[in-house]
Amino acid sequence: xxxxxxxTAGIIRNDRLMSDSxxxxxxxxxxxxxDAKDARPVEExxxxxxxxxxxxxxxxxxxxxxxxxxxxxxxxxxxxxxPTTGELLTEIPESDYEVVVFDNRSPSLRPPMGDxxxxxxxxxxTDLGTAAGKCxxxxxxxxxGNSFKDLSVERVRVLLEAWxxxxxxxxxxxxIEHIAPFENRGEEIGVTxxxxxxQIYAYSYLxxxxxxxxxxxxxxxxxxxxxxxxxxxxxxxxxxERIVAQNSRWIAYVPYAARYPFEIHVxxxxxxxxxTGLTSEDRDAFAPIALEVMKRLDGVFGxxxxxxxxxxxxxxxxxxDVMRLHWQITSVRRAPGKLKYxxxxxxxxxxxxxxxxxxxxxxxLKEVVL
Amino acid sequence: xxxxxxxTAGIIRNDRLMSDSxxxxxxxxxxxxxDAKDARPVEExxxxxxxxxxxxxxxxxxxxxxxxxxxxxxxxxxxxxxPTTGELLTEIPESDYEVVVFDNRSPSLRPPMGDxxxxxxxxxxTDLGTAAGKCxxxxxxxxxGNSFKDLSVERVRVLLEAWxxxxxxxxxxxxIEHIAPFENRGEEIGVTxxxxxxQIYAYSYLxxxxxxxxxxxxxxxxxxxxxxxxxxxxxxxxxxERIVAQNSRWIAYVPYAARYPFEIHVxxxxxxxxxTGLTSEDRDAFAPIALEVMKRLDGVFGxxxxxxxxxxxxxxxxxxDVMRLHWQITSVRRAPGKLKYxxxxxxxxxxxxxxxxxxxxxxxLKEVVL
Numbered sequence: 187x188x189x190x191x192x193x194t195a196g197i198i199r200n201d202r203l204m205s206d207s208x209x210x211x212x213x214x215x216x217x218x219x220x221d222a223k224d225a226r227p228v229e230e231x232x233x234x235x236x237x238x239x240x241x242x243x244x245x246x247x248x249x250x251x252x253x254x255x256x257x258x259x260x261x262x263x264x265x266x267x268x269p270t271t272g273e274l275l276t277e278i279p280e281s282d283y284e285v286v287v288f289d290n291r292s293p294s295l296r297p298p299m300g301d302x303x304x305x306x307x308x309x310x311x312t313d314l315g316t317a318a319g320k321c322x323x324x325x326x327x328x329x330x331g332n333s334f335k336d337l338s339v340e341r342v343r344v345l346l347e348a349w350x351x352x353x354x355x356x357x358x359x360x361x362i363e364h365i366a367p368f369e370n371r372g373e374e375i376g377v378t379x380x381x382x383x384x385q386i387y388a389y390s391y392l393x394x395x396x397x398x399x400x401x402x403x404x405x406x407x408x409x410x411x412x413x414x415x416x417x418x419x420x421x422x423x424x425x426x427e428r429i430v431a432q433n434s435r436w437i438a439y440v441p442y443a444a445r446y447p448f449e450i451h452v453x454x455x456x457x458x459x460x461x462t463g464l465t466s467e468d469r470d471a472f473a474p475i476a477l478e479v480m481k482r483l484d485g486v487f488g489x490x491x492x493x494x495x496x497x498x499x500x501x502x503x504x505x506x507d508v509m510r511l512h513w514q515i516t517s518v519r520r521a522p523g524k525l526k527y528x529x530x531x532x533x534x535x536x537x538x539x540x541x542x543x544x545x546x547x548x549x550x551l552k553e554v555v556l
Numbered sequence: 557x558x559x560x561x562x563x564t565a566g567i568i569r570n571d572r573l574m575s576d577s578x579x580x581x582x583x584x585x586x587x588x589x590x591d592a593k594d595a596r597p598v599e600e601x602x603x604x605x606x607x608x609x610x611x612x613x614x615x616x617x618x619x620x621x622x623x624x625x626x627x628x629x630x631x632x633x634x635x636x637x638x639p640t641t642g643e644l645l646t647e648i649p650e651s652d653y654e655v656v657v658f659d660n661r662s663p664s665l666r667p668p669m670g671d672x673x674x675x676x677x678x679x680x681x682t683d684l685g686t687a688a689g690k691c692x693x694x695x696x697x698x699x700x701g702n703s704f705k706d707l708s709v710e711r712v713r714v715l716l717e718a719w720x721x722x723x724x725x726x727x728x729x730x731x732i733e734h735i736a737p738f739e740n741r742g743e744e745i746g747v748t749x750x751x752x753x754x755q756i757y758a759y760s761y762l763x764x765x766x767x768x769x770x771x772x773x774x775x776x777x778x779x780x781x782x783x784x785x786x787x788x789x790x791x792x793x794x795x796x797e798r799i800v801a802q803n804s805r806w807i808a809y810v811p812y813a814a815r816y817p818f819e820i821h822v823x824x825x826x827x828x829x830x831x832t833g834l835t836s837e838d839r840d841a842f843a844p845i846a847l848e849v850m851k852r853l854d855g856v857f858g859x860x861x862x863x864x865x866x867x868x869x870x871x872x873x874x875x876x877d878v879m880r881l882h883w884q885i886t887s888v889r890r891a892p893g894k895l896k897y898x899x900x901x902x903x904x905x906x907x908x909x910x911x912x913x914x915x916x917x918x919x920x921l922k923e924v925v926l
Binding site: 243258391397410415417524530533541543 | 765901
C-alpha cells in the first residue's frame with residue numbers, strides 16, 4: 187500500500203506502512219516526499235480487548251488489559267513521537283513532519299476480525315463483546331516542546347484537514363458508530379507522553395455521554411421542533427457575557443452551566459453535524475479562533491494549563507439531524523496550585539459541583555492580553 | 557437546642573450548637589458528657605449557590621462560588637478536624653470524640669429559605685434554581701493519622717449508626733431527594749484535609765448517576781419482573797471469581813464491568829433500599845467485612861490507596877422498590893507510581909477504558925495476607 191490523496195486547500199495525504207503493518211498517514215501542505223522506511227524490528231500486536239456491559243447504568247466499559255505496560259512518561263531522548271533521527275527510531279520514520287496520523291500501538295479499541303455486532307443490552311447476563319473500534323494518534327508538531335497554541339495558522343489548517351479526513355474515512359467502516367478526535371494535555375490529567383499530540387477514538391458503540399446528548403437533543407426536537415444545540419448558541423449570543431472569542435464563522439463561549447473551572451465551547455455559526463460538513467470558509471476561519479482560545483487559556487494564570495480538547499460530532503449513523511459539531515475544551519486547573527478533582531459527588535453520584543461561576547472564568551479569559 | 561437521642565446498640569447522639577449556629581452531633585457508645593463550648597468567634601455563613609441546567613445532557617450543575625477559598629491542605633497543627641486542644645480551636649469543641657457529624661462550613665448545597673421547588677427541565681432557557689440540599693462532615697477518628705482501616709469493629713458500628721441516623725433524619729426534609737454518605741481519601745483525588753473524614757451530601761435533585769441507575773432498574777423490572785441489583789449479586793455469586801470477601805450477612809466483589817483499576821462493591825445479602833432498612837444482624841456484621849475490604853485494598857501495593865467509598869441508596873421518594881443499598885469503593889491507583897485519569901474518552905465521551913481485567917484486580921485483592 188502506497189496511497190496518495192488530494193484533500194482541500196492544497197493538502198496532500200500520503201500513506202505508508204510501519205514495520206508492524208500499522209498505517210501512518212502524512213498530511214502535508216508543501217508536496218513533501220515521504221519515503222523513509224520504518225527500520226524498527228517487528229513487534230507483536232496486542233490482541234483485541236473485551237467490551238462488558240455495566241448493567242447498573244447500561245453503559246459499555248472497554249477492557250484493554252494490554253495497556254497496563256504502555257510507554258509512561260519517557261524522557262525527551264526516547265520520545266516516540268519525535269521525528270526519527272540517527273540514534274532514535276520513533277513512530278514517525280521521517281526526519282520531519284507537519285501532521286501525521288498513525289494507528290495507536292496500544293489501542294483501547296481495535297478493528298474486529300470478520301463479522302462483528304454489538305451484543306444486545308439485556309442486563310447482568312449480557313454477553314461479552316469484543317472492544318471493536320479504532321484508536322489513532324495524531325501528531326501536529328515535530329518540535330517536542332511545542333503546544334497547540336504555538337502552531338501557525340497554516341499548521342492548524344492542516345490539522346483540521348486531517349481531522350476531517352479521518353472522520354470521513356472512519357465513517358465508512360461498518361463497525362464504527364462514533365468518532366471523537368481529542369487532545370489531552372498535561373501530566374496532571376494523565377498524559378503519558380509529553381510530546382504534543384492528539385488522539386482519535388472511533389467507537390463501535392455510542393459513548394455514554396453522546397447517548398445522553400442524543401436523548402436530550404431528540405427529546406427537545408420532538409417537543410419544540412427546534413435543534414437544542416442551536417438554541418444553546420442563541421442563548422449564549424443573547425446573554426453575551428460568557429462569549430470569549432468570535433469571528434465571522436465561529437463563536438467561543440464558556441457555557442451557562444460549565445462544569446469545569448475553565449470550560450470553553452467553540453462552534454461554527456453555521457451549524458453542521460460533523461467535521462466533514464464544514465465549508466471552506468469555516469475551515470479557513472477555524473485556526474485564528476482556535477489559537478486565540480488556547481492562548482487565552484494559558485494566559486489566565488501565565489502557565490501551561492492541563493486540558494482536554496474534544497470534538498463532539500453527530501454519531502455516524504444516528505441523530506445526524508439533531509446533533510451539532512462543537513469543540514469542547516475543559517481544564518481542571520482552578521488556581522495556580524489547585525486542581526478540581528472528581529471525587530465523591532462527581533465520580534460516585536455524577537453530580538458536578540462548580541467552585542466558580544462561569545461568568546467569572548469567562549471574564550478571566552477575556553481579560554487576557556494577547 | 558440541646559438534644560439527646562438513643563439509637564440502637566446503646567449508641568447515643570447528643571446535639572450541640574457551634575458558635576456560628578451550625579449543629580454538631582456527637583455519636584457515642586459510652587455515655588460520654590459533651591458540654592464543651594465552641595469558643596471561636598462567629599464567622600459569616602456563605603450564601604446559597606446556584607443550580608443550573610446543563611441542557612446538552614439535562615443534568616443539574618451546582619455552583620458554589622464561595623468554595624474557592626476553602627481550607628486547603630492545612631498542616632497537622634492547624635487541622636480543623638482534630639479535637640480542640642488548648643492552643644487549637646477546631647470544628648470539634650470537645651477534647652476527644654468517637655464519631656461526630658457537623659454541618660459543612662463551605663457547603664456545596666444549603667437548606668433553602670422558605671418554599672423551594674426544583675425548576676422544570678425545559679432546555680436552554682430553564683430558570684436558575686438555588687443549590688438546595690445539605691452538606692455535612694463526618695469524623696470518625698480523633699487521631700489525625702488514622703485511617704478507616706485502623707478503626708475498631710466497635711467504632712465502625714458507631715459510624716454505621718451515624719450514617720443510618722443521618723439518612724433517617726435527612727429523609728424527613730421536604731427539599732431533599734437523595735442522600736449519599738461518602739469518604740474521599742488521598743491527595744491524589746483532591747482531598748483538601750488529610751484528617752480522616754467522610755461527607756454526607758443530601759441533594760435536592762436526583763444526581764445524574766442515580767437517575768441513570770433508576771432508569772436501568774425500572775426498565776429491567778418492567779421487562780423481567782426482577783430486581784436488577786439482586787440479579788447482579790446473583791451473577792457475582794455464581795461467577796465466584798470476583799468475590800473478595802463474604803460473611804453471613806454481606807458480600808464484597810469486584811463488579812463484572814468495573815471501571816476503575818480497583819473497584820469493590822459491598823452489599824447486604826438480604827437486600828434493602830437504604831441504610832435505615834438494615835437489620836441489627838446486618839449492622840453488627842458490617843464492620844468485619846468493611847475493615848477486611850479496606851485492609852485488602854491497602855495491602856495490594858503495601859501503600860495507602862487513594863479511594864472514594866460511597867453509599868448508593870434508593871432515592872428518598874422514588875424507586876424505593878427497585879433500587880438497592882450498596883457501598884461502592886473505587887480507587888484510581890493502577891500501580892504504585894501510576895494513577896488512572898479520566899481523560900478524553902472518559903471525561904469528554906463518558907466512555908470508560910479499563911487497563912486491567914476485573915478478575916485480575918479481584919485476584920490481587922484476594923491474595924493479600926491480612
